[in-house]
Each structure stands twice: as structure tokens, then as C-alpha cells.
Amino acid sequence: MFREMRRKKQQLDINKSIEILEKCKTGILAVLGDNGYPYTIPLNYVYSNNKIYLHSAKEGHKIDALNNYDKVSFCVIEKDDVVPDELTTYFRSVIVFGKAKILKNENDILSAAKILGLKYIDNIEFIEKEIKRFQNALCCIEIEIENITGKEAIELVKK
Numbered sequence: 001m002f003r004e005m006r007r008k009k010q011q012l013d014i015n016k017s018i019e020i021l022e023k024c025k026t027g028i029l030a031v032l033g034d035n036g037y038p039y040t041i042p043l044n045y046v047y048s049n050n051k052i053y054l055h056s057a058k059e060g061h062k063i064d065a066l067n068n069y070d071k072v073s074f075c076v077i078e079k080d081d082v083v084p085d086e087l088t089t090y091f092r093s094v095i096v097f098g099k100a101k102i103l104k105n106e107n108d109i110l111s112a113a114k115i116l117g118l119k120y121i122d123n124i125e126f127i128e129k130e131i132k133r134f135q136n137a138l139c140c141i142e143i144e145i146e147n148i149t150g151k152e153a154i155e156l157v158k159k
Contacts, residue, residue, distance in 0.1 A: 002097060002147040010157055012150030017094045020078045020150060021047035025120070027076040029054065031065035031100075039065055045074070046119040052096065052143040053112040063102065063139070070099045072143060079152070092152040098143040112140035 005011045012020075026042055033039030041062055046053050052074055056062060066072075079092035103109045110131060117127035131138065 002149075005149055005151065007151070007154070010151050010154055012092070012094070012152060014148060014150075017148050017150030018047070020092065020094045021052070021076055021096070021148070024076045024078055027052070027074050029062070029100075030073045030075070031062060032069040032071070033061060033065045044116070044120065046116045048115050050145050052098070052145065053116050054141040054143070055113060055116055056139045056141055058137065058139040066100050066102055066141065070101060071097070072100045073097050074143060079156075083155075086155070088153065088155065090153045090155055092150070092156065094148060094150040096143065096145050097147040098145040100141050100143045103140045103142055108142075109138060109140045110135075112142060113138055116140070 025044060027045050028040050028042050030038055030040045039061055043054050043056075074096040075093060076096075077091065077093045079090060081090040082088075083090055103112060113131045114124075114127060117130065118124065121127060
């Protein structure tokens with residue numbers, strides 16, 4: 001269903017790919033936007049139990065796109081070092097494909113918001129207070145992952 005990587009020597013194993021998803025803080029969500037144009041958005045996220053969770057306003061381009069089409073991709077870049085002397089970039093990244101849904105159940109929203117908050121701030125009391133403060137405006141998105149592929153520059157593979 002999903003394409004195999006052309007440069008297989010550069011493919012990261014699944015455990016390294018998951019490690020990158022767990023470690024990094026920002027990813028880029030790609031959705032099918034208005035008039036069939038791709039729309040990408042940089043977002044904070046959390047990876048948990050083979051799912052990715054995001055938070056959002058309750059309306060806007062991203063929400064409209066997800067209501068129209070649930071298939072998405074999500075890209076996380078761990079390494080992006082330009083090496084001018086070699087005219088190349090030493091990179092390491094992960095791309096996820098999956099189906100996104102806007103969470104509707106209040107308990108699911110609160111759970112997603114809590115695990116997302118704990119990734120960035122190790123203070124449960126503060127997180128719960130902020131969730132309660134913004135609860136009426138809070139929207140959370142869950143991506144059910146169907147495929148994960150990680151890749152790194154050939155120069156990193158050789159090291």
C-alpha cells in the first residue's frame with residue numbers, strides 16, 4: 001500500500017524512527033487543503049501508543065481540511081546540517097502516514113491534551129490548570145499511524 005524506500009541503505013529501522021518521534025518537538029502536518037492544494041502546518045506533537053496527538057483551535061484551514069479528508073502525512077526532522085564543503089546536507093527524518101480524526105469525546109480530548117502537555121512541561125498541576133482554563137477552546141487531533149519511514153543521509157550511514 002505504501003511505497004518502499006528507493007534508497008534502502010539509508011532507511012532507519014523502526015525503533016530508531018520511533019525514538020526520533022518520541023524525542024523531537026515539532027513536526028509538519030500535511031493535509032489536503034482548499035481546491036486540492038496541499039497545506040502544511042508546523043506543530044508541536046506527542047507520539048504515544050503508535051499514535052500522534054496534536055492540539056488546535058476548533059476552526060480554521062487545518063480543521064476544514066481534516067473534516068473533508070482524513071488521510072495525512074506528518075514529517076519530523078531530527079537532523080538538518082548543511083555541509084557546504086561537500087555540497088550536501090546531513091539529515092535524519094521520519095515521515096508518518098495515517099488517518100487523522102478530530103477528537104470529540106471530552107475524556108479523549110483531556111487525555112490527549114495531558115500527554116501532549118507532559119511532553120513539554122513536567123508539571124502535571126500546571127498542565128491540568130491550563131487545560132481547564134482553555135477547555136472550551138481546546139481541540140485535539142489524533143493520527144492513527146499506518147506507516148512510519150525514517151531516513152538518513154548516506155554519509156551518516158557510512159559513519
